Amino acid sequence: MATFDTISGREIKPFYTAGDLPNPNGSDGAPGVPGVPGAFPFTRGIHADMYRGRLWTMRQFAGFGSAEDTNQRFRFLLDKGQTGLSVAFDMPTLMGLDSDDPRARGEVGRLGVAIDCAADMQRLFDSIDLARVSTSMTINAPAPILMAFYLVAAERQGIAWDKLGGTLQNDTLKEFHAQNEFVFPPEPSVRLAVDVIEFCARHAPRWHPVSISGYHIREAGSTAGQELAFTLIDGIEYVERALQRGLKIDDFAPRLSFFFNAHNEFFEEIAKFRAARRIWARRMRDHYGAKNEASWRLRFHAQTAGCSLQAQQPGVNLIRVAYQAMAAVLGGCQSLHTNSMDETLSLPTEESVTLALRTQQVLAHETGVTSTADPLGGSYYVEALTDELEKEAETYFARIAEMGGVVRCVESGYFRREIASAAARYQREVESRKRVIVGVNDFIEPPQPIPTHKADPSVEPGQIERLRTLKAQRDPAKVAAALDRIRASAAGSQNLMPAFIDAARLEVTVGEMMSALADVLGRYKQTAGWW
Amino acid sequence: MTDRPIRVVLAKLGLDGHDRGIRVVARVLRDAGMEVIYTGLWQTARHVARAVADEDADTVGISLLSGAHLTLVPDLIDALRAEGVGHVPVVIGGIVPDGDVPVLEKMGVARVLGPGTTLERIVGSFRELAAASRAGQRR
Numbered sequence: 235m236a237t238f239d240t241i242s243g244r245e246i247k248p249f250y251t252a253g254d255l256p257n258p259n260g261s262d263g264a265p266g267v268p269g270v271p272g273a274f275p276f277t278r279g280i281h282a283d284m285y286r287g288r289l290w291t292m293r294q295f296a297g298f299g300s301a302e303d304t305n306q307r308f309r310f311l312l313d314k315g316q317t318g319l320s321v322a323f324d325m326p327t328l329m330g331l332d333s334d335d336p337r338a339r340g341e342v343g344r345l346g347v348a349i350d351c352a353a354d355m356q357r358l359f360d361s362i363d364l365a366r367v368s369t370s371m372t373i374n375a376p377a378p379i380l381m382a383f384y385l386v387a388a389e390r391q392g393i394a395w396d397k398l399g400g401t402l403q404n405d406t407l408k409e410f411h412a413q414n415e416f417v418f419p420p421e422p423s424v425r426l427a428v429d430v431i432e433f434c435a436r437h438a439p440r441w442h443p444v445s446i447s448g449y450h451i452r453e454a455g456s457t458a459g460q461e462l463a464f465t466l467i468d469g470i471e472y473v474e475r476a477l478q479r480g481l482k483i484d485d486f487a488p489r490l491s492f493f494f495n496a497h498n499e500f501f502e503e504i505a506k507f508r509a510a511r512r513i514w515a516r517r518m519r520d521h522y523g524a525k526n527e528a529s530w531r532l533r534f535h536a537q538t539a540g541c542s543l544q545a546q547q548p549g550v551n552l553i554r555v556a557y558q559a560m561a562a563v564l565g566g567c568q569s570l571h572t573n574s575m576d577e578t579l580s581l582p583t584e585e586s587v588t589l590a591l592r593t594q595q596v597l598a599h600e601t602g603v604t605s606t607a608d609p610l611g612g613s614y615y616v617e618a619l620t621d622e623l624e625k626e627a628e629t630y631f632a633r634i635a636e637m638g639g640v641v642r643c644v645e646s647g648y649f650r651r652e653i654a655s656a657a658a659r660y661q662r663e664v665e666s667r668k669r670v671i672v673g674v675n676d677f678i679e680p681p682q683p684i685p686t687h688k689a690d691p692s693v694e695p696g697q698i699e700r701l702r703t704l705k706a707q708r709d710p711a712k713v714a715a716a717l718d719r720i721r722a723s724a725a726g727s728q729n730l731m732p733a734f735i736d737a738a739r740l741e742v743t744v745g746e747m748m749s750a751l752a753d754v755l756g757r758y759k760q761t762a763g764w765w
Numbered sequence: 766m767t768d769r770p771i772r773v774v775l776a777k778l779g780l781d782g783h784d785r786g787i788r789v790v791a792r793v794l795r796d797a798g799m800e801v802i803y804t805g806l807w808q809t810a811r812h813v814a815r816a817v818a819d820e821d822a823d824t825v826g827i828s829l830l831s832g833a834h835l836t837l838v839p840d841l842i843d844a845l846r847a848e849g850v851g852h853v854p855v856v857i858g859g860i861v862p863d864g865d866v867p868v869l870e871k872m873g874v875a876r877v878l879g880p881g882t883t884l885e886r887i888v889g890s891f892r893e894l895a896a897a898s899r900a901g902q903r904r
Contacts, residue, residue, distance in 0.1 A: 329780050340837055341781075341836075455785050541785070544881065545880040579860065654788050657785050658788075658789050661793075662884075665883060665884045665885070675883075681863075760806065
């Protein structure tokens with residue numbers, strides 16, 4: 235039986251009219267008029283000419299095996315017309331462990347690329363000009379250290395830091411809510427994130443030092459409204475902490491960036507992106523007094539919903555991804571990753587990642603959706619949904635403030651419980667076939683295996699060998715001094731970036747630096763209230 | 766010990782943090798009347814085996830989406846034996862390529878429940894395996 239509520243549980247009316255239009259006296263413009271693209275509050279997009287001026291960046295997340303393997307995949311993607319790079323690190327790197335750590339066994343180079351030190355980062359970008367390419371790095375707890383590796387790799391290519399363009403995910407708050415790659419307790423985690431924001435504002439002004447992410451929150455099972463609210467409140471938390479450091483809002487707000495999920499529920503997703511821009515613009519201008527218009531504009535990367543992909547009839551995933559990608563574009567994204575059809579089974583093959591990229595190219599060049607900004611602006615339905623999502627987010631903001639703020643809510647497990655309840659509700663709806671999933675609970679066919687990417691078993695021993703050789707060639711006294719300096723900076727309140735960069739120049743590894751940090755900052759254990 | 770509720774240890778093995786699935790499974794098994802001990806993230810084989818022994822579990826469910834199953838599952842099987850609980854059936858959930866399923870079964874895994882497995886089938890599997898394991902214990 236068909237359902238008329240969204241996958242997030244929002245009830246949908248049979249039709250919408252002018253009576254559903256939001257903000258009859260709002261600041262968007264005249265009653266019922268949603269304003270124009272490129273103007274405050276940017277509901278309709280951050281540029282007046284939108285994709286006519288410049289297409290979104292087509293940026294496929296990639297990484298596996300050794301630095302050489304991934305370097306090869308990067309060059310393959312650039313050859314196929316991709317316009318930005320996005321690094322997937324392996325689990326040990328994401329958790330700040332070296333490849334030779336016993337806890338890394340079986341996981342080196344498996345879900346991403348193994349990077350232990352600045353020399354690895356240098357090999358990752360061999361023959362790729364870091365002054366010309368824009369690079370996104372999905373890394374969080376050890377983000378400042380991987381950023382230091384990147385800065386040193388650029389230095390070794392002879393490129394000044396102020397020429398570097400790209401994004402560091404560096405959003406540790408959502409690790410606690412959803413993604414589970416946290417290492418340090420919440421307070422020092424936020425401090426490290428803000429260290430990068432502060433450092434980049436001064437030394438790498440074209441770099442986006444944080445990508446405040448809802449993607450993972452949604453993947454963990456949240457609703458669209460939770461994704462929107464929890465992401466923006468995390469962003470506000472980083473802003474507050476940066477202001478407490480003495481930074482001025484307009485010194486760093488223009489370089490903040492966001493990362494959202496593009497899920498199945500077409501119109502609700504578009505409305506979510508529009509609401510995000512409006513909420514952020516109002517906060518930045520009206521609450522924080524930002525004067526620079528660039529501070530008001532919420533820029534975001536979108537990725538199609540990995541959790542919507544199915545192992546059954548994988549070819550159908552191409553269709554899901556295409557619709558989700560269209561929602562991201564109609565919602566005004568600045569960059570986009572389209573998932574590959576085989577990603578529920580393994581990392582993508584070259585063939586499937588090419589099709590995913592081609593999906594974006596068809597959207598950009600064949601469908602005509604790029605010809606005008608915010609083509610759905612003024613739709614009774616989309617405007618009403620945008621307004622509803624904004625209100626839902628504001629309700630969450632108030633509740634989180636009442637409960638003592640973001641860090642308190644992390645510690646109490648509030649975010650995790652909210653998300654887990656939504657995930658369980660959704661799963662029950664699939665189970666009861668209230669929600670039809672093609673190929674899973676309806677339209678079922680016998681399995682037809684497809685070729686998948688195979689991990690190379692020689693990667694792990696090879697990486698461990700290389701790391702051991704490297705460690706043996708260093709001056710142990712210098713390494714120890716660099717680690718002592720990290721401990722001393724961590725114990726004080728200085729920005730840690732200079733200590734990380736100096737250590738990276740000496741090929742001190744991510745595992746060594748993380749463990750020095752943990753000596754001072756401690757490691758975070760999950761608490762019982764988290765389930 | 767008749768009619769004692771089924772006791773299940775659930776764990777994430779290795780570094781992989783994808784826990785949406787295992788937490789849904791934990792809720793559903795609990796709703797089905799089982800006692801669920803979820804060990805949380807980043808468990809080593811030895812930790813899991815100790816939990817199975819300490820909790821007197823009837824079955825153990827492991828979630829792995831990291832692709833590290835062929836390294837970590839044999840470690841777990843060895844650790845269960847070392848703790849004297851080698852008879853406790855092991856269920857693996859998550860992402861396991863089809864070709865690896867018989868390999869895991871040969872290692873001693875009782876069941877591999879891949880993506881798309883219904884919650885009903887998951888509950889049923891834990892029930893059957895617990896019953897078989899108890900019957901085996903009584904013999």
